[in-house]
Amino acid sequence: MAGSVFVLAEQWNGRLSEITYEALALGREVADQLLAPLEVVLLGHHARQLARSLGGAGAVLYLDHPLLAEPVPEVCAQALAPLIQARAPRCVLVPSTIVSPGIGALLADQLAIPSVDHCRDLRVVDRGYEATCLLFGGKIEAVVKVERSPAVFGIRPGARPQKAARTKWAPLIEDLTTRLLEVPPVRLRRYVPAQGWDVDITQKDVLVSVGRGIQGRDNLPLAERLAKALGGAVCGSRIMADQGWLPLSRQIGSSGATVKPKLYVAVGISGAPEHVVGMRHSGLVIAINTDARAPIFDYAHYGVVADALELLPVFTEAIESGRNQGRGVGRHASSPGATTMGDKAATADTPSGGRSWRSTSS
Amino acid sequence: MTLHILVLLRMVPDVVEELNLAADGRALAPESVRMILNESDDHALEQALLLKESHGGTVTVLALEAEGVDDALVVALAKGADEAIKITDTEGHVSTRHAASILAQVIEQEPGLRAADLILTGVQAPGDLDAPLSPVLARRLRLPHLGVVSRLYLDCPGRVVTAIREYPGGMRGEFEVGLPAVFGIQAAEKPPRCVPLAGLCAAMKGQRIRCIPSAVAAERGAPQPRIVEMRRPRPPGHAEMLTGSHEMVSLRLREILKARGLLRGGP
Numbered sequence: 170m171a172g173s174v175f176v177l178a179e180q181w182n183g184r185l186s187e188i189t190y191e192a193l194a195l196g197r198e199v200a201d202q203l204l205a206p207l208e209v210v211l212l213g214h215h216a217r218q219l220a221r222s223l224g225g226a227g228a229v230l231y232l233d234h235p236l237l238a239e240p241v242p243e244v245c246a247q248a249l250a251p252l253i254q255a256r257a258p259r260c261v262l263v264p265s266t267i268v269s270p271g272i273g274a275l276l277a278d279q280l281a282i283p284s285v286d287h288c289r290d291l292r293v294v295d296r297g298y299e300a301t302c303l304l305f306g307g308k309i310e311a312v313v314k315v316e317r318s319p320a321v322f323g324i325r326p327g328a329r330p331q332k333a334a335r336t337k338w339a340p341l342i343e344d345l346t347t348r349l350l351e352v353p354p355v356r357l358r359r360y361v362p363a364q365g366w367d368v369d370i371t372q373k374d375v376l377v378s379v380g381r382g383i384q385g386r387d388n389l390p391l392a393e394r395l396a397k398a399l400g401g402a403v404c405g406s407r408i409m410a411d412q413g414w415l416p417l418s419r420q421i422g423s424s425g426a427t428v429k430p431k432l433y434v435a436v437g438i439s440g441a442p443e444h445v446v447g448m449r450h451s452g453l454v455i456a457i458n459t460d461a462r463a464p465i466f467d468y469a470h471y472g473v474v475a476d477a478l479e480l481l482p483v484f485t486e487a488i489e490s491g492r493n494q495g496r497g498v499g500r501h502a503s504s505p506g507a508t509t510m511g512d513k514a515a516t517a518d519t520p521s522g523g524r525s526w527r528s529t530s531s
Numbered sequence: 532m533t534l535h536i537l538v539l540l541r542m543v544p545d546v547v548e549e550l551n552l553a554a555d556g557r558a559l560a561p562e563s564v565r566m567i568l569n570e571s572d573d574h575a576l577e578q579a580l581l582l583k584e585s586h587g588g589t590v591t592v593l594a595l596e597a598e599g600v601d602d603a604l605v606v607a608l609a610k611g612a613d614e615a616i617k618i619t620d621t622e623g624h625v626s627t628r629h630a631a632s633i634l635a636q637v638i639e640q641e642p643g644l645r646a647a648d649l650i651l652t653g654v655q656a657p658g659d660l661d662a663p664l665s666p667v668l669a670r671r672l673r674l675p676h677l678g679v680v681s682r683l684y685l686d687c688p689g690r691v692v693t694a695i696r697e698y699p700g701g702m703r704g705e706f707e708v709g710l711p712a713v714f715g716i717q718a719a720e721k722p723p724r725c726v727p728l729a730g731l732c733a734a735m736k737g738q739r740i741r742c743i744p745s746a747v748a749a750e751r752g753a754p755q756p757r758i759v760e761m762r763r764p765r766p767p768g769h770a771e772m773l774t775g776s777h778e779m780v781s782l783r784l785r786e787i788l789k790a791r792g793l794l795r796g797g798p
Contacts, residue, residue, distance in 0.1 A: 181698070182698075182702070186699075239704075242666055242676075242678070243666070243669075243670070243675075243676060266699070267679050267697060267698065267699065267717075268698060268699065270654070270655075270663055270666070270678050270679060270715070271662070271663050271665070271666030271667070271676075271678055271715075273662075274627075274628070274661065274662030274663060274666055274667050275666050275667065275670055277628075277661075277662070278628060278631075278662070278667050278670055278671075279670070283661070283755065283756050284628070284661050284662055284756075285660065285661060285756045286659060286660060286661060286662060286663070287659075287660070299759075300756070302660060303764060304657060304658055304660060305544060305546045305550055305559075305657045305658060306546035306657050307764065308546055308550050308763070308764075309550055309552075309559070309761055309762070309763065309764070310761070310762050310763065310764040311660065311758050311760070311761050312758070312759050312760040312761075312762070313660065313756045313757065313758055313759070314756070314757045314758075314759050315756050315757075316757075320756075354674075354675035354676065354708070354709075354712075355675050355676070355677050355694075355706050355707070355708045355712075356706060356707045356708075357704055357705070357706055358693075358705045358706065358707055359704075359705050360698070360702055360703070360704055360705075361695070361702070361703040361704070361705055362701075362702060363700065363701030363702060363703075375793070381547065399788075399793070399794075410718070411574070411718045411722060412722045413721070413722055417701060418701060420701075423699060424679065424697040424698070424699065424717065425699075425700075425701060426700060426701060427699070427700065431793060432788070432793050439546070439547070441546075453787075453788075453791060453793070454770075455784060455787075456770060460549065461772075462549065462763065464764065466769060466770045466772070467764065467768065467769055467770075468768070469770035470770060470771065471770055471771050471772075471773055471784065471787060472769075472770030472771070472772045472773065473772070473773050473780050473784075474772065474774075475777065475780070479777060480777050480780065480781070483777040483778055483780075483781045484777075484780075484781040484784060484785075486781070487778070487781035487782055487784070487785045488781075488785055488788070488794065491785045491789065491794060
């Protein structure tokens with residue numbers, strides 16, 4: 170069917186990622202603007218059953234091949250290119266995540282067509298498309314015009330709510346075959362689940378998350394003390410793990426954990442898209458940053474422009490003194506009806522202690 | 532086997548600093564931008580130096596001409612790189628796919644670079660609008676590629692690399708990649724090293740940066756995306772900003788948490 174809008178599903182390790190439905194919801198809008206059909210392309214091996222949840226599209230084009238069992242970008246692009254040449258879609262929306270980075274770029278490069286990455290929005294305009302992209306750590310939004318079809322657009326997580334594309338309708342599934350190189354350029358031996366995690370931060374109701382603004386490992390106790398006062402745990406952005414200041418198990422974001430705590434205190438975190446994707450569903454977000462224009466304030470409920478190193482001790486003191494006041498007399502004198510975070514953990518899960526948290530093996 | 536590692540370095544705006552827009556609203560204001568070495572490229576360099584220390588061999592750093600790039604190359608030499616090369620005449624700003632063309636052409640034309648066993652670069656740069664660099668470069672060079680890499684274990688006689696690649700949720704993937712190959716580095720095994728002052732002085736004194744002019748014209752084949760506007764993001768929402776002294780702000784935050792039952796002693 171020529172002239173449709175393609176959305177590439179992201180499947181890995183036997184399941185579809187949320188981004189699949191988010192891109193599908195955006196793809197539906199684009200298809201409606203073009204008055205074109207919407208089709209999902211699903212690559213996999215023995216993964217046909219995953220297509221059943223993709224009823225948000227008119228049809229699912231399923232390519233089954235042993236080499237497509239997991240998403241190696243080069244192999245995926247090799248499978249997609251002939252399909253795009255044969256079906257001539259109007260545009261192709263691909264997930265822009267760390268699972269399959271580069272599929273869109275490889276595909277576009279191979280077909281000599283335009284590619285735009287990091288799109289948070291996409292619409293049809295005169296003689297082409299207008300994509301809105303988040304660049305420079307989420308601090309700048311670029312409006313980009315593409316005047317050629319087909320074009321490939323990398324869609325960021327969160328571009329649309331995934332529920333918009335989750336339907337109970339059964340899609341039409343078209344089974345396709347593909348020919349691929351028998352010897353892939355890279356070979357996945359195995360997935361290695363996260364190991365040796367000291368604390369499961371995904372189960373914590375309160376998280377104090379630190380970023381570059383904490384300035385060094387020596388300042389981590391400031392965050393630990395606040396986490397202890399709130400009965401939570403300390404976690405952090407990518408830079409914290411890269412510097413060895415926090416263990417990988419405490420990392421929030423696209424290559425770390427996705428968390429949904431009741432309270433998320435972002436300390437010295439700018440709010441790059443790679444971080445936000447891991448905490449955007451938190452119940453209450455408080456952000457502390459010296460930069461009033463930091464993107465994290467766009468995702469926070471309350472914000473304070475301040476040096477975290479100065480504010481944290483005062484904030485912690487206020488929490489500790491308030492808690493003591495709330496207790497009244499006696500150690501367990503708080504209101505019987507109170508549901509408090511502090512009751513859940515007498516102490517914070519503290520990751521520091523003067524040693525590097527970079528693991529030596531994965 | 533003498534290991535030869537090529538590291539690609541790019542200069543990017545420092546996103547920690549405030550970014551201002553140019554008068555035409557289509558680019559960053561150059562005078563307000565502080566250019567720094569791309570953070571993940573720094574990790575790629577560190578990973579290369581760690582491999583060199585473990586297995587011997589040489590590390591060459593290669594960069595496109597950009598503001599501040601000479602300093603970055605000198606620092607790379609001071610850290611332990613053996614050779615630094617700068618590609619000149621690159622017609623100002625280039626898209627990532629065009630950058631891949633330029634780099635691929637230089638690598639293929641220079642025998643010393645073409646012989647590289649590993650080509651490492653950062654997994655992404657903050658201004659990559661059209662593509663990440665490493666997969667496109669690998670395609671142009673017809674080499675295997677793996678991105679989002681955080682560990683490389685080298686089996687030199689077998690010319691095989693075991694690479695650990697990151698996935699969401701702390702999952703890792705263990706891959707086997709034959710050499711030569713291109714890797715997009717997410718993070719090195721260790722944080723990027725600091726530069727010893729003595730080494731920096733020696734590198735500056737030596738000034739061993741070799742220049743190679745680019746011979747690649749702007750790509751005509753695929754129309755490039757055109758930036759029609761740059762702006763600050765229109766947020767989905769914005770925080771209620773609390774102002775006042777640290778004490779006042781802290782007490783207000785305490786009241787907010789208390790009202791929501793997030794404090795001991797809350798309602």
